Amino acid sequence: MVQTSESESRKLLGRLRETLASHGGEQERLNRVTHLIADSMRTEVCSVYLFRDNDTLELCATEGLKPDAVHKTRMRLGEGLVGKVAATSNPINTANAPQAPGFRFMPETGEEVYSSFLGVPIQRLGQRVGVLVVQSKEARSFSDDEVYALEVVAMVLAEMTELGAILGDSDSLTPxxxxxxxxxxxxxxxxxxxxxxxxHDPRVVVTNPIGDDPEVEAQRLRDAIETLRVSVDDMLATAKTGGGEHLEVLEAYRMFANSKGWLRRMDEDIARGLSAEAAVEKEQSTAQARMRSVPDAYLRERLHDLDDLSNRLLRILTGQGRDTGAARxxxxxxxxxxxxxxxxxxxxxxxxxxxxxxxxxxxxxxxxxxxxxxxxxxxxxxxxxxxxxxxxxxxxxxxxxxxxxxxxxxxxxxxxxxxxxxxxxxxxxxIRDCKAETKCGAVVRLDMNAGLMADLPSLRDSGAEGVGLFRTELQFLIRSKVPRRGDLAALYSRVMDAADGRRVAFRTLDIGSDKVLPYMKPTEEPNPALGWRAIRVGLDKKGVMRMQLQALIRASKGRPLTVMFPFIAQFSEFREARQILLDEMEKEDRLGHTLPEKLEIGAMLETPSLAFAPRQFFAMADFISIGGNDLKQFFFAADRENERVRRRYDTLNVSFLSFIEQIVNRCRDTGTPVSFCGEDAGRPVEALCFAAMGLRALSMRPASVGPVKHLLRQSDLHDVRRVIEMARAQGDQSVRPAVTEYLSNA
Missing domain, CATH: 3.50.30.10 (Phosphohistidine domain)
Structure with missing residues (x-):
């Protein structure tokens, strides 16, 4: 049985360092490493498998298997026990490898005579490098200490692969x-x-993975931790002074920087023989491997916070990277x-x-x-x-x-x-200050989308007439707790000041789906895009909605206020949300606060169901904003996060354009202003077709206003409409080819 005390572990790492520092080519040194590990672990076999590409592992060195199998034996990710270790980033420890699930017989290596198998991943900062394996004829499971020792050695090997080419003579095998x-x-x-x-996180090269003196390394770690804590406190103080929107994100860092469990694990790694920075990196690699398998978005965000702290700590210990003042x-x-x-x-x-x-x-x-x-x-x-x-x-x-x-x-x-x-x-x-007026005399209002104070200068520079969508969720997403009403009111007031009298449509909190608040209890949903999000959260958590609406009313200071509710799927949701806003208006009036001189209450039409709502809905809404990104994915049943399907369906599909036209006609019937908001509104050809279908307001990113305005001013909507009608009559799936041909000949 191999000795596994902490002193023995340090001896093994010391011998490993001598081997890595010895003369000879990389292959020769790697061969010595496998011999050393087999000897120290008292096993007949030690093998190193490294990734040749993202999906293929190659046997690159071995002690105990047939030498002529080196650089010839390969396996796919997930294939055999070695491939399974690589795929899962988890060790496999078995006393009877040939009977273990997934075992692959490889006669060219001669491994069938070995019963015990221990394989651990070689990985660095979440990047899979390969697999380190020891095998023996004796049928036994390796002890926890032996598994730990091999993981430590694997981490040192991962550093070796960063510092040199050890995979033979093929250029494709090394970065x-x-x-x-x-x-x-x-x-x-x-x-x-x-x-x-x-x-953002420059690659830190750990040149001394093995520590000489555990007490010295432990003190280095404690000093670095203290420096880290001071730097986090300084960032917090600076953020508080500047009133930065990211202030409360840093508070989560402070919590992790004081985590006793994190510090204890790194101390244990140092006691085993690692240097301070290698101990930090070992725990970081473990956390990153865990991050890949965590389905919960909230937990992934928390692991990402720990990852960021580890990077900061590594830069302090090594003196490398952006914390050293590297100029941008x-x-x-x-x-x-x-x-x-x-x-x-x-x-x-x-x-x-x-x-x-x-x-x-x-x-x-x-x-x-x-x-x-x-x-x-x-x-x-x-x-x-x-x-x-x-x-x-x-x-x-x-x-x-x-x-x-x-x-x-x-x-x-x-x-x-x-x-x-x-x-x-x-x-x-x-043409920045010109109207988007077509040759046929139609005028299309072009607004911009925003979500930060820093966006507002674009209102003037882009030529947009107003803000068709101000995303209010960013101020919630970048904090570690619910923002205060007074802070929100001050921010919204500054937004209105910067708009200088131009209309700003504030969308109430749109969270859920891919936007998870760090302080909100995570919920497991099979399809978050169709789940508890946006107005559904608001109506269930009325306290947060009321607080935000109060902030908007107070921010107006008597100026016109435009509010729209996201992801309305049926009339009753809009009616309830609208009544909550009207109730808050009454309360603010009783408290003696100045009310907006004009209040517009609208809805975002992002679900096909709302297009078929009762006429009373369209009559009650002061305006409708078509949320094109969500509406399109629901219309085609194509998840916009899924690259396999999201590009299969064209916005200028005849069916989708006809649906847009139906919405426009319903709004025209009740005299309800309607706009289209989303990425497609900023694409000139799409914008032109929307205008031809009757839309007279579009909202887009600031940089798109100019190109869209230019094409609209060069076009006659009557001609474009005729091209669209002809394509529909011919049974074309999309009007894009016909419209593109028309524009090229115009």
Whole structure:
């Protein structure tokens, strides 16, 4: 039985460090490592399997199996016991491997003679590197201490793979940080940008994974923890002084920085022989592996907070990364695995673009990127592994493509595209103060969407006539507890001040689905987009709704107030919500507060059911805003978070346009103003077709106002309508080809 005391564990790591520091090629050193581990663990076999690509593991070194199997034996992710360890990021410990579920017989390795099997993942900061395996003929389960010891060794091996190429002579097996790379992700926000990489969490290279003196390492950790706590307190103090919207996000960091369980586990890792930074990284890797398997959005957010703290602590210990004052380039494009709203707001609007490995089109980061009109690509797999600070990067938010370290031909084509866009923007600026009046005399009101105070300058610069949608949930999402009524009233008042008399339509709290409040008890739902969200939450949690409505009334200070309720599915929901607002108006009047000189109460039509509501609904609503993003996904039964289906259905589908026309006609029947709000409103061809179907108000991101206005001013809606009618009569599925051909010939 292998000795597993803490002193023995440190001896093993000491021998491992000597082996890694020895002369010879990477393959030779890795061979020595497998011999050392087998000898120390007193097993006949030790093998290292590393990922050749995202789905394939390769046997890269072994002690005990047939040598000629090295770099020849491969298996798919999830295949065999080794593939299962890699897929789950969990150890497998069995006394009878051939009888274990998932065992794969590989005659070329000779492993069938070995009974006991212990495999642990080799991973670094959530990135799967490979699997470390020991085997023996004796049928026994390995002890908890032996499992722990092998996990520690696996972590050191993960660092080794970061510092050198150990996978043989194939270029495809190692990350090459000078080669041009293309990442295909998902469009989070349209637009294009060229700049240099600025990593949100620069890769910290742990050069000393093994500690010499546990007492010294423990003291280093305590000193770093104290520095971390002071820095979090300083950030809190600064946020309080500046009144930042992200203030309460930092309070969650303070809680984690004082977690006794987190600190105890790192102390135990140091006692086993790891350095302070290696102990931090080991616990971080464990947390990130856990994060991948957690379905609950709230818990993932909390694990992300712990992940951020670990990165800060690593930078303090190593002196690497952004906490050392690394300058952000003027043309910075932020690259991150993921990022919370508070962290993103800290960067401000100076970013040229954002690229994330994770996220969704409805994530907090995507909401802020749209508000800032910053190109965003999400699900760019492994970009944080490949990118280095200062790398040249091109972000094509229109196609969801990112070019890292592009070659000259790609740069030239991309710059031509940027030049054409810049020239078009000059043309749009000349019509900024003009009405969106078509050749046939129709005038279409163009509003912008917003969600932050920083968005309001775009109201003037874009040529928008007002704010067709102000998202109020951002102020709730970036706090660790419900914001106070007075703070909300002050914010809403500043929004109205900045609008300078222009109409601002405040959408009440729209949470649920992909927008989860950090202080709200999470609920498990099989389909959150169809679940407890938006107005449903508001009507069930009337206290929060009343508080927000009171803040809006007080913020108006006698000015006109426009409020709309989201995700109304039936008349009774709107009627109840409207009555709550009217009740609050009466209460505020009794309290002697100044009431709005004019009150508009509207509804967002985001569910097909509302289009068939009784006539009384349309008569009661002061206005209707078609929420195109949700309405489209429900109309086609295509989840907009699902890339396999969301692009299958065209907004200019004949059926969808006919449905929009039906809504317009119902509103016209009662004289109810109606607008279209969403991403499609900002796409010129779609906007033109909406106008041809009778819509006379559109709300979009600020950068889209110019292009939409330009096309509307060049078009005759009567002609466009005839093209649409002809396509419908011919049985076309979409009117896009016919309208596009018409525009090209116009």
């Amino acid at each position: 090459l940080h000078k080669r041009a790379q293309v990442f295909r992700g998902v469009v989070g926000q349209e637009g294009s940008a060229e700049g240099r990489v600025f990593l 380039p003027d043309d910075a494009i932020l690259v991150a695995r993921n990022i919370g709203p508070g962290e993103l707001l800290e960067y401000g609007r100076t970013l040229k673009g954002i690229v994330l490995e994770e996220g969704s089109v409805g994530s907090h980061a995507a909401v802020i990127a749209r508000a800032w009109a910053v190109p965003l690509v999400i699900n760019a797999d492994r970009i944080t592994t490949e990118a280095l600070n200062g790398d040249q990067i091109l972000v094509d938010g229109d196609q969801g493509v990112v070019h890292l370290r592009p070659d000259d031909s790609v740069k030239s084509a991309f710059r031509d595209k940027l030049a054409m866009q810049a020239k078009a923007q000059e043309r749009y600026s000349s």
